[in-house]
Amino acid sequence: IDGSNLWFAQSQLHSHNHSLQPKSLVVTDMDGKLTLASNELLNGLNQLFQTSIKQKSRVSKGSVWLSLTNNSEVIQFIDPQELKALGEDGFIIKYIDEKKSVLITGNNQKAVLYGVFHYLRLLQTVAIDKDSLNITEIPKYKVRILNHWDNLDGSVERGYAGRSIWKWDELPTKVSPRYKKYARANASIGINGTVLNNVNANPHILTTEYLKKVMVIASELRPYGIQVYLSVNFASPAVLGGLDDANPKKEEVKDWWKNKVKEIYELIPDFGGFLVKANSEGQPGPMDYGCTHADGANMLADALKPYGGIVMWRAFVYNPKGWDRAKQAYEEFLPLDEQFRDNVMIQVKNGPVDFQPREPLSPMFGAMKETQVMPELQITQEYLGFSDHLVYLGTLYQEFLQSDTYAKGKGSTVAKVTDGSIYNHPVSGIAGVANIGEDNNWCGHHFAQANWYVFGRLAWNPDADVKTIAEEWVRQTLTQKDKVVSSIVEVMMNSREATVNYMTPLGLHHLMGWDHHYGPEPWCVVEGARPDWLPTYYHKADSIGIGFDRSSTGSNAVKQYFEPLRSEFDNIATCPEEYLLWFHHVPWNHKMENGQTLWNQLCLKYQEGVDEVKKSQEVWSKMKTYIDEQQFKEVQEKIAIQLKEAIWWKDACILYFQTFSKQPFPEGVEEPVHKLEELKKLKFDLKHHN
Ligand code: BDP
The missing domain is CATH 3.90.1330.10 (Alpha-glucuronidase, C-terminal domain)
Structure with a gap:
C-alpha cells in the first residue's frame, strides 16, 4: 500500500458489523442530484461486504435508503423542525423501525454525501446496531478550509510532500485526476473549502489567464461540495492593474477590486472569497498608505458581499522592532474590533508566535468579540520534523481548541468562542495549512495523512475526541486487528508530547x-x-x-489574557510547567x-x-x-x-x-x-x- 488511497486504503468492516449487509439500496432521487452520493455508497458497500448489492425502487426490509429531506416519505419519519435544523450541511442517519431500513438524509446533495461517508466510516470503525443508528450530525464551523501555501511555479512553501498538486502549467487544458481524488478525500471528512495558493501571494493568480485555470479546478471540486478561495496580494491593483498604488481609500482602487471580483464570479459562481496576508513579513497592505487592517479588509469585503463571498484577513503580524513578538497581533487588532464588516473573519494562528510544537493559546481568542475570529492550524509540520517525524497533531489541536479563554467566564473554550456557541456572527470557520503535495502518498509520511484527517474531523466537530479519531484513521488506513489498533493509537497519542x-x-x-x-x-x-x-x-x-519573561515584570504579555489565566501565567508558582519558560x-x-x-x-x-x-x-x-x-x-x-x-x-x-x-x-x-x-x-x- 503506497498511501495513494489515503484512508480509503483498507475498506474492511469492523469485525462486529458483518451481519449488517443491506439487502438493497434505494435512492429516492427525482432530479439526479444524488448520483455521486449513491455511487459512493454503492461502491463502498459492495467493497465492504464483498458483494454486489441490488438497487431497488422501493424501500423494503433491510434497505439502505438515500434521499433528500424534501421527499414526502422522509417527512413521515422525521420531525420537520429537526430537518430544518440540519441547515446546509447536516445529515441524519436513522434506523427506521417501520421500514426495517436505514435512512440517510440531508437538505442538499452535499449533506447527503457527508451522510454516506459517515455511514461507511461507521461500518469500518465502530460496532453498530439498530439503536446506535440514530444520528444527527451538524458541523460546528461553517467554513472548514485547507490553506495551500502553493506557489504558481509549482513549489510549496513549507511543503514536505513534493511539489504542488495544482498543475498550473498544464491547466486549463489538462486536468489532473488528482483534483477529483483530492475533493473526494476532503468531502469524506467534511472539509468544504480550499485556498489554492500561498498567502505570500503572487499577484498573477488574479490575471484572466490564471482565473481560467482556477475555474477548471473549481469545477472539478464542486460536485464534492468544495468551494475555491484565493490568496490575494494587496498590491494587485498596482501590479496588475497599472494603478499608481493600492490605497484602499481611493475610488479607482475600490473599482479595480470590484471589477476583478465580478470577473471571478462570472467564471466561478460559487467562488468562496479571499485570504489576505497584509503588512506581515514584507507583504504589502493598507498600512503602506496610513490605513488600517480594517480599511483594507472592508474594501475587499464590500467587493465580495454582493456575491456572498468572504474575506479571511490574517492577524499574523509582528515587527522586528517590538520587544515581544507574542504581543503584537493583539495590540494591532484589538483596537479595530468594532470596525470589520460581517463578511470578514480574522484568521489567527493557534499560538501567539508561530505553529510551535507547543504554545499557549493566542490571547486574540475570546478577546475579539465583535469580529469573527477563525483559528488557523498548521497541518504541514514546519516546526515538527517535516514529513520525517511521526507526530499526530490531533492532541495539539485538541489542547488548543479546548483551552479556556475565560472570555465569558469558565468554559469559554477556544472552540466555543470561535464556532458560534458563544458569540454569534453570520460566518464561522477554521483553517488548516495543508500538508499535501504530489508525492504518491500525498503527505510524505503515512502518518501525516492522519493529520489532514483529524483536522477535517475537528473542523466538523471541535469537541470530538482525538483518540477516537486516531482509531478511526488507523482502522481505515492500516489494520482492523483490535490489539494492533490500540498499540498504534497509543504511539500516535504520545507522539506530540514526545516531540x-x-x-x-x-x-x-x-x-x-x-x-x-x-x-x-x-x-x-x-x-x-x-x-x-x-x-x-x-x-x-x-x-x-x-x-x-512575559510576566508583569517582563514584557507583560500575560496582561492580554483574561483572569484567572492572567494571574495563573504571571505567577511562577502557578504557571503550568508546560508553559514555564514561555512566560518566565x-x-x-x-x-x-x-x-x-x-x-x-x-x-x-x-x-x-x-x-x-x-x-x-x-x-x-x-x-x-x-x-x-x-x-x-x-x-x-x-x-x-x-x-x-x-x-x-x-x-x-x-x-x-x-x-x-x-x-x-x-x-x-x-x-x-x-x-x-x-x-x-x-x-x-x-x-x-x-
Ligand atoms: C511562518 C512560515 C512562513 C509563512 C508564515 C505565514 O515560516 O513560511 O509564510 O508563517 O504564516 O510560519 O505567513
Missing part, C-alpha cells in the same frame, strides 16, 4: 534553525537577520537561567513540582522525548506481520530518522544550555553521542527534504 520534549520542553520555543526550521540551532546567530527570527530572542539563556525567565536551580531543579528537569525532559521515540520504534517493529509490507517498511525507515534526530536535538540543546548552567547532566540522561562543535557544523540538507 515537544525532544525539541522544546517546558515552554521553550523557536530553537529551530532559522529559515528552514528543521534541526536544533539554539545557538544560531546570523549576521543581518531579523532578531525575532533567531532562537536566542526566544530562549534568552544566560548564567542565571533560561526563558522569556527561570533560574537554573528553581525547584520544579517533582522536586528536581529546572536544569535537571530540562535535561530529563529531553531524555524523555528520546525514550518515547525509542518506545514507538519498538512498538512499530512488532507490527510487521499485521501491516502491509510497504506501509510497514516506509514508516519504519522514518522512525529510524526520527530517533536519530531526536537524539541530535537532545544533545544539541543540553550541550548548548550547559554552557550557561555550568552544571552536570543528571542521572538518567544518556551521555551525548555528539559534540557541540560537531553539531554546530552540521549543515542541514534542504534538498533531501523537499
Whole structure:
C-alpha cells in the first residue's frame, strides 16, 4: 500500500458489523442530484461486504435508503423542525423501525454525501446496531478550509510532500485526476473549502489567464461540495492593474477590486472569497498608505458581499522592532474590533508566535468579540520534523481548541468562542495549512495523512475526541486487528508530547534553525537577520537561567489574557510547567513540582522525548506481520530518522544550555553521542527534504 488511497486504503468492516449487509439500496432521487452520493455508497458497500448489492425502487426490509429531506416519505419519519435544523450541511442517519431500513438524509446533495461517508466510516470503525443508528450530525464551523501555501511555479512553501498538486502549467487544458481524488478525500471528512495558493501571494493568480485555470479546478471540486478561495496580494491593483498604488481609500482602487471580483464570479459562481496576508513579513497592505487592517479588509469585503463571498484577513503580524513578538497581533487588532464588516473573519494562528510544537493559546481568542475570529492550524509540520517525524497533531489541536479563554467566564473554550456557541456572527470557520503535495502518498509520511484527517474531523466537530479519531484513521488506513489498533493509537497519542520534549520542553520555543526550521540551532546567530527570527530572542539563556519573561515584570504579555489565566501565567508558582519558560525567565536551580531543579528537569525532559521515540520504534517493529509490507517498511525507515534526530536535538540543546548552567547532566540522561562543535557544523540538507 503506497498511501495513494489515503484512508480509503483498507475498506474492511469492523469485525462486529458483518451481519449488517443491506439487502438493497434505494435512492429516492427525482432530479439526479444524488448520483455521486449513491455511487459512493454503492461502491463502498459492495467493497465492504464483498458483494454486489441490488438497487431497488422501493424501500423494503433491510434497505439502505438515500434521499433528500424534501421527499414526502422522509417527512413521515422525521420531525420537520429537526430537518430544518440540519441547515446546509447536516445529515441524519436513522434506523427506521417501520421500514426495517436505514435512512440517510440531508437538505442538499452535499449533506447527503457527508451522510454516506459517515455511514461507511461507521461500518469500518465502530460496532453498530439498530439503536446506535440514530444520528444527527451538524458541523460546528461553517467554513472548514485547507490553506495551500502553493506557489504558481509549482513549489510549496513549507511543503514536505513534493511539489504542488495544482498543475498550473498544464491547466486549463489538462486536468489532473488528482483534483477529483483530492475533493473526494476532503468531502469524506467534511472539509468544504480550499485556498489554492500561498498567502505570500503572487499577484498573477488574479490575471484572466490564471482565473481560467482556477475555474477548471473549481469545477472539478464542486460536485464534492468544495468551494475555491484565493490568496490575494494587496498590491494587485498596482501590479496588475497599472494603478499608481493600492490605497484602499481611493475610488479607482475600490473599482479595480470590484471589477476583478465580478470577473471571478462570472467564471466561478460559487467562488468562496479571499485570504489576505497584509503588512506581515514584507507583504504589502493598507498600512503602506496610513490605513488600517480594517480599511483594507472592508474594501475587499464590500467587493465580495454582493456575491456572498468572504474575506479571511490574517492577524499574523509582528515587527522586528517590538520587544515581544507574542504581543503584537493583539495590540494591532484589538483596537479595530468594532470596525470589520460581517463578511470578514480574522484568521489567527493557534499560538501567539508561530505553529510551535507547543504554545499557549493566542490571547486574540475570546478577546475579539465583535469580529469573527477563525483559528488557523498548521497541518504541514514546519516546526515538527517535516514529513520525517511521526507526530499526530490531533492532541495539539485538541489542547488548543479546548483551552479556556475565560472570555465569558469558565468554559469559554477556544472552540466555543470561535464556532458560534458563544458569540454569534453570520460566518464561522477554521483553517488548516495543508500538508499535501504530489508525492504518491500525498503527505510524505503515512502518518501525516492522519493529520489532514483529524483536522477535517475537528473542523466538523471541535469537541470530538482525538483518540477516537486516531482509531478511526488507523482502522481505515492500516489494520482492523483490535490489539494492533490500540498499540498504534497509543504511539500516535504520545507522539506530540514526545516531540515537544525532544525539541522544546517546558515552554521553550523557536530553537529551530532559522529559515528552514528543521534541526536544533539554539545557538544560531546570523549576521543581518531579523532578531525575532533567531532562537536566542526566544530562549534568552544566560548564567542565571533560561526563558522569556512575559510576566508583569517582563514584557507583560500575560496582561492580554483574561483572569484567572492572567494571574495563573504571571505567577511562577502557578504557571503550568508546560508553559514555564514561555512566560518566565527561570533560574537554573528553581525547584520544579517533582522536586528536581529546572536544569535537571530540562535535561530529563529531553531524555524523555528520546525514550518515547525509542518506545514507538519498538512498538512499530512488532507490527510487521499485521501491516502491509510497504506501509510497514516506509514508516519504519522514518522512525529510524526520527530517533536519530531526536537524539541530535537532545544533545544539541543540553550541550548548548550547559554552557550557561555550568552544571552536570543528571542521572538518567544518556551521555551525548555528539559534540557541540560537531553539531554546530552540521549543515542541514534542504534538498533531501523537499
Ligand atoms: C511562518 C512560515 C512562513 C509563512 C508564515 C505565514 O515560516 O513560511 O509564510 O508563517 O504564516 O510560519 O505567513
